[in-house]
Amino acid sequence: MPYEMGEYYKRANDYDLEYQGQSEQDVPFWKELVMRYTPCHVLELACGSGRIGMELLKGPGDFLLDGLDIEPEMLKAYLRKVSQESPEIQQRVKLLEGDMCDYQLPSKGDYDLIFLPFNSICHLYELEQQLETFRNTWEHLAPNGHFVVDTFLPDIDYLSDALNRPSNVYLEDEIEDPDDEFTMLLYTSRKFDPYEQLQHIVWTHEKFFHESGENERYLTKLDMHVFFPRELQMLFLATGFSIDAIYGSYDWKPFGRGTRQIVVGRKPNV
Structure with missing residues (x-):
């Protein structure tokens, strides 16, 4: 069956306006996550217009940040924001157009943190798309690297x-x-x-x-x-990840005490 997605993301300015308040909720979580894991090379899947990525670049740390998205209009908006920043920040970010199901990046196997924030996993409609994304992400991570997925808990x-x-x-x-x-x-x-x-x-x-x-x-x-909890957890386990933690909210409450399911998977050091 045909699925609807692209039309929603073609008006990047309106998208940023609609979700400006979301940053107050989830950006502090991602900043704290980066401080805890101290990654050197980060990949944000479905990075959009840079709502989260730009804030991470301005925060603590000097990690490299790559952003992948399938929608050109979103990447153009992200690039405009990057162009207004200092040369130091511009040199740390790379934006790439691609599908999270089958991306192949030059830094494959080098990322120590890959994250898929704010319900973007919900655009993986078919089971094969979901498995391909998780397998591909596993291959792009360095040993002991983390894959973090954030989506809503079904009501x-x-x-x-x-x-x-x-x-x-x-x-x-x-x-x-x-x-x-x-x-x-x-x-x-x-x-x-x-x-x-x-x-x-x-x-x-x-x-x-x-x-x-x-x-x-x-x-x-x-x-x-709509991802139900055991379904999402099984995707991690079926593709070789261990699950280090599951949080229920952006203020680090345990799973079941909030409206989110934020799963932290880890690629074993094999």
Whole structure:
């Protein structure tokens, strides 16, 4: 079946605006993770427009950071941000266009930390895609390197409301443009397919421009695979990883005491 993904990520500026508040939640976690593991070479899969990566580069450490993404518009936005930074930061980051299922990078076997943040694993819809990504990541890691995956913990009540039928459209967010040019309302409807474990999401974006009084409306669609805990853990174990830790939130609570499942896998030193 065809899956919806790319359209949602083609408006990088609107994406950054919608998720500006997310950085307050998860960026401190990733900064702390880097401080704990002190990596030399890091790879961020599905790096997007650099929401997380740029903050890591500005934080402690002098590690090299590679970012991989399949969407050219996101990488262009990331590159624009990098170009505004100091030469020291620019020299530490490399951006690559590619699919996390089958990427082959020159630094294969050299990365001591690879991470896949903020639900991006949910774009791996087929079992073979999931296994290929985990196997490929295992091959790109150095011995004792870590692979960290962050996604939401499924909410059964939330999913049941959208079981096999679209949920009611509701206002998810009201966002003010930092330059005060417009206000954007974000409406959402979801449908959950329990057999494919897929959320079919439709967002309606409505912008109201303050000076002209005009408005713009557009739709974006996104499909997300819903990972249940044992399923995600099994992907790590089936592809050769040991599981060092599982956290339930960005403030390092143990699994089951939060709304996240953040799994830390390790490639054994063999």
